[in-house]
Amino acid sequence: MTTEAWRVPVRVDFAGGTLDLWPIYAMLGGCVTVNAAVDLWITIQVSQSALGHRLVSQDLDLDLAFESWPTTPPAGLSWVWRVLSASGRPPASVALHSPVPQGSGLGVSSCLGVGLLGAVLGEEAGAGLASKVPIMRDLESMELQAPTGWQDYYPAALGGALALHWDAPAPRWERLEPHPGLLADLVVFYTGKPHHSGLTNWEAYKRFIEGDAQTRQALSEIREIAQAMAQALPSDPMAVAELLEREGQARMRMSPAVETDAMRAVRDRGRREGWYAGMKPCGAGGGGCCLLVVKDGQREVAEAALRGMGLPPLDLRITPKGLHRL
Numbered sequence: 001m002t003t004e005a006w007r008v009p010v011r012v013d014f015a016g017g018t019l020d021l022w023p024i025y026a027m028l029g030g031c032v033t034v035n036a037a038v039d040l041w042i043t044i045q046v047s048q049s050a051l052g053h054r055l056v057s058q059d060l061d062l063d064l065a066f067e068s069w070p071t072t073p074p075a076g077l078s079w080v081w082r083v084l085s086a087s088g089r090p091p092a093s094v095a096l097h098s099p100v101p102q103g104s105g106l107g108v109s110s111c112l113g114v115g116l117l118g119a120v121l122g123e124e125a126g127a128g129l130a131s132k133v134p135i136m137r138d139l140e141s142m143e144l145q146a147p148t149g150w151q152d153y154y155p156a157a158l159g160g161a162l163a164l165h166w167d168a169p170a171p172r173w174e175r176l177e178p179h180p181g182l183l184a185d186l187v188v189f190y191t192g193k194p195h196h197s198g199l200t201n202w203e204a205y206k207r208f209i210e211g212d213a214q215t216r217q218a219l220s221e222i223r224e225i226a227q228a229m230a231q232a233l234p235s236d237p238m239a240v241a242e243l244l245e246r247e248g249q250a251r252m253r254m255s256p257a258v259e260t261d262a263m264r265a266v267r268d269r270g271r272r273e274g275w276y277a278g279m280k281p282c283g284a285g286g287g288g289c290c291l292l293v294v295k296d297g298q299r300e301v302a303e304a305a306l307r308g309m310g311l312p313p314l315d316l317r318i319t320p321k322g323l324h325r326l
Helices: 024-028 076-088 110-121 133-144 153-158 180-187 198-207 213-232 237-252 260-271 299-308
Strands: 004-017 032-048 053-057 062-066 093-097 161-165 174-178 186-190 278-283 289-294
Touching: 004 110, 004 213, 004 237, 024 198, 032 153, 032 198, 032 213, 053 076, 062 237, 076 093, 076 110, 076 133, 076 180, 076 186, 093 278, 110 153, 153 161, 153 174, 153 186, 161 260, 180 186, 186 299, 198 213, 198 237, 198 260, 213 237, 237 278, 237 289, 260 278, 260 289, 260 299
Parallel strands: 053 093
Antiparallel strands: 004 032, 032 093, 032 161, 053 062, 161 174, 186 289, 278 289
16 A cells, blocks of 8 residues: 655635635726645645545544445545545545644635645645646535635645735736744634634625625725735735734624624733734634734733633744645
8 A cells, every 4th residue: 555645734814815706806806815824734644555445534533434435425524525536536545634623714624625636636736736726616616505715725735925816717826925023923823613614705795796885895995905915914014913903894894793702802902911913813704713913022921811811822833835745
C-alpha cells in the first residue's frame, strides 16, 4: 500500500465576504475580497490499494469501510465523498484530522475540499490547483443546495495573503505582504458558538436579489471597505483595525444576529481597558471565530483578558504555504 500525507491550511477573511457570491459581484462591480491562509493545518492521509475503500475522520470518530465506492453519500462524510467522487479516482483510504472547531468561520470545509482534490490528483498549491476552484464552488452548491461563495478556496490553493478581484468570470488574485505590525497585533479567538455560513449567506443573498435597499447599501459599503483593506493590509495596521470594525458594523446592519454576546463583551471590555482597536467575525458571523486587532504593545494584556473570559485565542499566524505534501 502506498500512503501519502498532506496538509492544508484554513483561512481568515479580512474583508469582502458575501461579495464572492455570483451574481452579487457581477451586479455590484468592483468587488474585492481579502483573506489569508493561516497555520492551523488539516492533515490528510491518502492510501492506494486494490481492496475496497475506507473513510476515517478522527474528529468525528467515524471509520467507514466499503467493498466498492458508494453511489450515495455516507452519513457524516458527504462532503468528503462528493469531492472524492468528483476527482474521478477515489482512493482506497482517506484519513482526516482537523484541529479547528466545526462552525469556526475559518473556511474549514472549503479548505478541506481543496486538500482532498489536490491530494488525490497529486497537485500541490499553485496556479494549477487554483484553476480547479470553480469545480469546488459548484460541488459546494450541490452539497448545500444553495448559492455559495468561492473566496475560501484560494488561500488553500495558493497560500499567503490575497486580494481577490471579482472583475471577470474567475477572480484575479493579487498577493499581499501583511505589515509586520499587523502580524504582531492580530488575534483570533473562538466565541464558543458555531455558526452556519450557508444559512447566513443565503439570507443576505436572497435579500440582495430581491432588491432590499438596506442589504444592497451594506454590501456596497463592504465593497468599499474591502477595496481599502487591500491597500491597508501591507501598510497600516490601525487602518486595518478601523476597516475590520466598519465591516463588522455593516454586517450587523444586514443582520443583528451577526454579533454574539461574546463579541459585545470583548468590545466593551477592550475599550474599557484600552487594548481594543477593531474586530469582525470570521466568515458570515453569528458565532465561530473573530478577527481582532489590538493596540500596539497590548497583545499580552488582550490575550490574558480573552482567556479570563473563557475565549482563549487560537495560536496561529499567516502562512505563505497552501496545500503541500509532508
